Structures are given as structure tokens and as C-alpha cells.
Amino acid sequence: MITLDITNYCGAAHSRDVEILACKIAQHKDEKIVLDLKMEGWDIVENGIEQKVKNICDELDIPYAQIEVTSSDRLCKSETFKHTINPDYKAFFSDRFKEIKTIPSTKFNYGLFCGRATNERLYSFWKHKNWQFSVRGKASMHLDVDTVTEWNSDFTSFICEHNERWQSLVSLLPYSDIGDYIKPPLYQYANSRSWEKTYNDIAIEIVAETNHTPNTFFITEKTFRPIAYGKLFLVIGSPEFEQNLKRMGFDIFDDIIDKSYDSESSYIRVDAVFKSLGELLCNPVDMQVLLPRLQANKRVLECLH
Numbered sequence: 001m002i003t004l005d006i007t008n009y010c011g012a013a014h015s016r017d018v019e020i021l022a023c024k025i026a027q028h029k030d031e032k033i034v035l036d037l038k039m040e041g042w043d044i045v046e047n048g049i050e051q052k053v054k055n056i057c058d059e060l061d062i063p064y065a066q067i068e069v070t071s072s073d074r075l076c077k078s079e080t081f082k083h084t085i086n087p088d089y090k091a092f093f094s095d096r097f098k099e100i101k102t103i104p105s106t107k108f109n110y111g112l113f114c115g116r117a118t119n120e121r122l123y124s125f126w127k128h129k130n131w132q133f134s135v136r137g138k139a140s141m142h143l144d145v146d147t148v149t150e151w152n153s154d155f156t157s158f159i160c161e162h163n164e165r166w167q168s169l170v171s172l173l174p175y176s177d178i179g180d181y182i183k184p185p186l187y188q189y190a191n192s193r194s195w196e197k198t199y200n201d202i203a204i205e206i207v208a209e210t211n212h213t214p215n216t217f218f219i220t221e222k223t224f225r226p227i228a229y230g231k232l233f234l235v236i237g238s239p240e241f242e243q244n245l246k247r248m249g250f251d252i253f254d255d256i257i258d259k260s261y262d263s264e265s266s267y268i269r270v271d272a273v274f275k276s277l278g279e280l281l282c283n284p285v286d287m288q289v290l291l292p293r294l295q296a297n298k299r300v301l302e303c304l305h
Contacts, residue, residue: 004034004035004036035068036086041071041072041219050078054080064080065082097298100228101229102295106200110133110205110277113178117141118154119154122143122162122169123270131274133277203231204231206277209223209241223237236270251297259276
């Protein structure tokens with residue numbers, strides 16, 4: 001059996017350099033092949049890699065059963081190839097967050113911390129900068145518009161559909177209220193000194209997750225970080241993302257936060273998240289009262305499997 005790292009050939013919404021992948025698969029056509037997305041949870045159907053691999057198999061006369069895929073998509077959606085959760089994922093985040101201490105918030109404010117720009121993250125940042133409660137929030141948007149190319153842009157839809165809003169943001173980017181820009185990839189998840197300062201007066205985080213594709217469930221450090229530090233959270237992610245968290249044993253605080261947005265996706269979900277956040281800010285809760293529940297969430301994270 002041979003394991004091939006395919007993270008160089010596909011991303012959150014695309015596949016590329018397929019001819020190189022075909023050559024690598026051809027070199028091992030008589031072996032069991034595991035295509036490994038490592039810590040990524042990309043949907044291999046949505047980004048097209050499943051169809052590309054099917055085409056490669058057809059050309060090389062390789063049975064589909066000879067190919068397996070591993071990734072961090074906990075729903076593992078594929079009707080063609082055996083698709084399992086990468087075993088390294090199971091303890092990756094729990095090990096890195098064990099030493100972090102829950103930080104009681106001094107104020108009932110919110111944060112929005114974005115690394116790589118996407119359509120939803122830019123729209124979220126625009127919402128933050130233009131709504132009535134913006135003074136209650138901190139944000140960071142790591143996007144240097146001078147270095148953007150067609151190759152690394154994941155937000156062309158936002159530019160096209162919301163060009164006036166995009167133009168209002170260009171002069172602000174990159175942007176930070178927290179003294180530094182949050183840089184991808186797995187940025188500062190274990191840098192407790194930096195996050196302790198940032199989270200000191202933040203009780204709630206708007207989490208802008210990586211994958212928004214329906215029927216996927218890919219959790220990253222973006223969601224686990226506020227859980228580790230004892231914060232409330234509202235996730236901009238795939239539909240049913242927070243219900244899937246709840247099924248894992250996490251408290252999503254749906255008794256005090258309107259989580260009806262969890263059935264939505266894309267810009268509609270962003271609007272609904274900010275609506276729920278506005279209602280929460282108008283009806284603050286005592287974080288000290290919630291502390292036992294927040295600490296229990298941290299224990300679930302520490303036992304993640």
C-alpha cells in the first residue's frame with residue numbers, strides 16, 4: 001500500500017496539476033493507493049478531485065476499490081471511493097489546546113478574526129464594519145490586496161456580487177484591531193500569550209470556518225480555539241455545522257443564542273449570524289454563571305477522538 005499526499009493537487013474549491021497526480025498514481029497502479037488530504041477537510045466531490053481521480057482510474061484501468069481517500073471531513077462524503085477520517089486528526093487539536101486556560105471575559109464583546117480571505121469572510125468583515133454594534137467588536141482581516149493574484153483568490157464572487165462593498169474595504173486591508181494580523185495557515189493556535197491578550201475582553205467569537213459546502217463537517221482551529229479559551233461562538237460554516245458539534249458532545253449554547261442560522265449557508269448565513277449576535281449583545285449573559293459549561297466544553301475538546 002502506498003500513501004500519496006494530494007494536498008498539492010486540490011484545495012477547498014478546486015483541483016489542479018491533475019496530470020502530475022495521474023503520473024504519481026500510474027507509478028503505483030498495481031498497489032493499493034491511499035490519497036491523503038492530511039489535516040484538510042475538503043469535500044472531494046465539490047472540489048472535483050473525485051471525478052478527476054475517477055478519470056485517471058478509467059484511463060489506467062485501475063479499479064475504484066483500489067483507491068482510498070483520507071481527510072478531516074468528518075462526514076466523509078464519497079459515493080465512489082472509500083473515504084475515512086485521517087487518524088492523525090483525532091488528537092491533533094486536543095493535544096495542542098490542553099495547556100490553554102479558560103479566560104473569564106471582562107466585557108461582553110465579540111471578535112471576528114480572519115486569515116485567508118474568502119467570500120464569506122470578506123462579507124462578514126464588511127458586516128462588522130457597517131453595523132450598529134461594531135463598537136462592541138474586534139476584528140482582524142489578513143488580506144494584502146497588493147499581493148492578490150488570480151491563483152490565490154478565493155473571493156472573486158464577493159468582488160463581483162458585492163463590488164461596492166468590496167471597494168469600501170480595499171483601503172482598509174489588511175486590517176487589525178488586535179495589534180497584529182492573523183496569518184494563515186494554522187496560525188497561533190498554541191500562542192497562548194497572544195490570544196490571552198486578545199480574548200481578555202471578548203466573550204463571543206464569530207468563527208469564519210474554512211469549508212461551507214453542504215453535507216461536509218470539517219472543523220479547524222478556528223472553532224476549537226474559542227472553545228479552548230472558554231468563549232461563546234457563532235459559526236459561519238457549512239449547514240448543520242453546529243448541530244454536528246452538538247452531536248460530538250459540545251455545548252453550543254442554543255438555549256441562550258438563536259442558532260436558527262445553522263441551517264443556512266453563504267451570505268444568508270452571515271446575515272443570520274449577525275442578527276443572532278445583535279440579539280445576544282442586547283441581552284448579555286453572566287459569563288461567570290456559564291463558566292462550568294464553558295469548562296465542560298474544554299474537557300470535551302481535550303478528549304476529542
